Amino acid sequence: MDRPCFKICRSIENHVPPKVNEFDDTDVEPEAYETNNTMLEAFYDSCVELDTSDLSSLCDFVESFVNDLLEECRKALPYQNTLPLMENCIGVDSAFEGWHTQKLSKPFAVLVPLLPPKGHSFQIESSDSEGGPSKHGHILVEMECVCKRERLLGDVVCFLHHPEQELSEDKQGAFLLHVLCTSSHLDAEKTVHWFQSMVGKAWNNLHHKYNLELTPQPSSTTCRLKLAFPSGRSILVDIILGVQQGDSLVFLVSHYGKSDGAKGTIWLKTFAIQELLFFKWVSQRAPERSCHLKCLQILIYFKESSPSSKNPVLTSYHYKTCLMHLLLLRPLSDWGPENIATRLQEILLYLHTALRKKYLEHFLIGNISLPIQIPMPQVLRSAEPLNLFEHLAVDPNLHAEAMKESMEVVERVRALCSEHDK
Numbered sequence: 001m002d003r004p005c006f007k008i009c010r011s012i013e014n015h016v017p018p019k020v021n022e023f024d025d026t027d028v029e030p031e032a033y034e035t036n037n038t039m040l041e042a043f044y045d046s047c048v049e050l051d052t053s054d055l056s057s058l059c060d061f062v063e064s065f066v067n068d069l070l071e072e073c074r075k076a077l078p079y080q081n082t083l084p085l086m087e088n089c090i091g092v093d094s095a096f097e098g099w100h101t102q103k104l105s106k107p108f109a110v111l112v113p114l115l116p117p118k119g120h121s122f123q124i125e126s127s128d129s130e131g132g133p134s135k136h137g138h139i140l141v142e143m144e145c146v147c148k149r150e151r152l153l154g155d156v157v158c159f160l161h162h163p164e165q166e167l168s169e170d171k172q173g174a175f176l177l178h179v180l181c182t183s184s185h186l187d188a189e190k191t192v193h194w195f196q197s198m199v200g201k202a203w204n205n206l207h208h209k210y211n212l213e214l215t216p217q218p219s220s221t222t223c224r225l226k227l228a229f230p231s232g233r234s235i236l237v238d239i240i241l242g243v244q245q246g247d248s249l250v251f252l253v254s255h256y257g258k259s260d261g262a263k264g265t266i267w268l269k270t271f272a273i274q275e276l277l278f279f280k281w282v283s284q285r286a287p288e289r290s291c292h293l294k295c296l297q298i299l300i301y302f303k304e305s306s307p308s309s310k311n312p313v314l315t316s317y318h319y320k321t322c323l324m325h326l327l328l329l330r331p332l333s334d335w336g337p338e339n340i341a342t343r344l345q346e347i348l349l350y351l352h353t354a355l356r357k358k359y360l361e362h363f364l365i366g367n368i369s370l371p372i373q374i375p376m377p378q379v380l381r382s383a384e385p386l387n388l389f390e391h392l393a394v395d396p397n398l399h400a401e402a403m404k405e406s407m408e409v410v411e412r413v414r415a416l417c418s419e420h421d422k
């Protein structure tokens with residue numbers, strides 16, 4: 001006999017659109033749900049869980065460690081600096097949103113906002129203002145006149161009006177425009193490379209403070225560090241460089257998630273801060289021991305451990321997007337721990353429906369139901385929604401691959417439950 005709880009999985013497999021009442025818990029015997037819930041909880045405990053207090057102390061450690069590195073990097077900048085300045089880091093993505101999983105070696109990601117040095121400005125060029133929200137942007141570096149400050153305080157040189165003036169410090173004080181730019185635009189790869197070498201030097205001055213081994217990992221779009229602790233445990237840390245778009249908390253970054261990363265002067269737009277704030281907003285309002293993060297962790301665990309996990313078409317971001325949409329579609333009170341089996345399948349169903357339509361809306365761009373507490377520029381809030389599956393709509397092979405990947409996860413969920421039946 002089919003387990004009632006797996007109606008949604010079943011309709012996904014048979015390509016039958018689920019009936020409206022399949023979102024309704026009331027027509028199923030409570031025992032069936034209880035069994036599935038217990039089974040999912042047990043699976044979560046044994047395979048997925050990273051102890052939450054453990055995760056949050058690791059997050060704290062990563063942020064303070066990176067801030068220490070940044071402080072050391074700042075010390076290395078010359079007095080008459082013309083290279084970007086670094087603000088303290090902000091932890092983003094899975095670990096800091098609370099859905100990191102123990103068994104996967106996903107990096108802890110931190111965003112480091114870059115600021116223009118004195119006498120320079122960063123102008124973001126992207127197509128937001130012309131209607132279509134873009135996923136990329138350029139960063140134009142311009143020199144500003146600081147003659148007045150040069151006259152009054154003498155702590156800067158206006159290179160706009162005294163370009164012949166040599167910098168007094170060593171070669172590190174090279175011009176931003178010469179070293180990190182390509183035709184007046186900040187070059188992501190050059191900037192990452194510069195930062196990587198600075199971190200290497202900073203670690204030389206700092207390693208005596210930490211009982212760990214730091215190994216930089218090769219990447220042209222992020223500063224990825226492997227930290228190995230005496231306990232034998234090791235973690236990856238991605239330091240992502242970004243420039244803030246005005247005062248919007250939207251960033252142009254060198255790297256994000258599993259996407260290709262920035263190339264040359266093309267930087268990626270990210271809403272990482274908005275997503276982080278959304279997960280905080282949810283956790284403040286959801287029931288105690290809410291199941292929303294667990295659902296995502298279990299699905300990501302299945303996704304990453306499935307046969308197609310090497311170069312998947314469907315990313316964690318797609319699963320996370322489905323979850324974020326569902327968190328607004330249902331009252332948050334429905335996300336109690338007793339509903340884990342149903343909510344988990346709803347995420348799969350949401351993904352499956354989006355795959356069939358080849359249409360998955362970006363959660364933040366053009367989402368008028370986004371809570372007002374999440375800071376988004378009005379122009380993006382009211383923009384045309386962005387389809388994250390656009391590439392699937394134009395490439396049937398890619399679409400077929402994505403369908404296959406999603407079915408593998410559905411199968412894993414089903415298999416887990418039938419195992420329990422035996």
Ligand SMILES: [Zn+2]
Pocket residue numbers: 144145146147148158160161
């Ligand atoms: Zn000037």
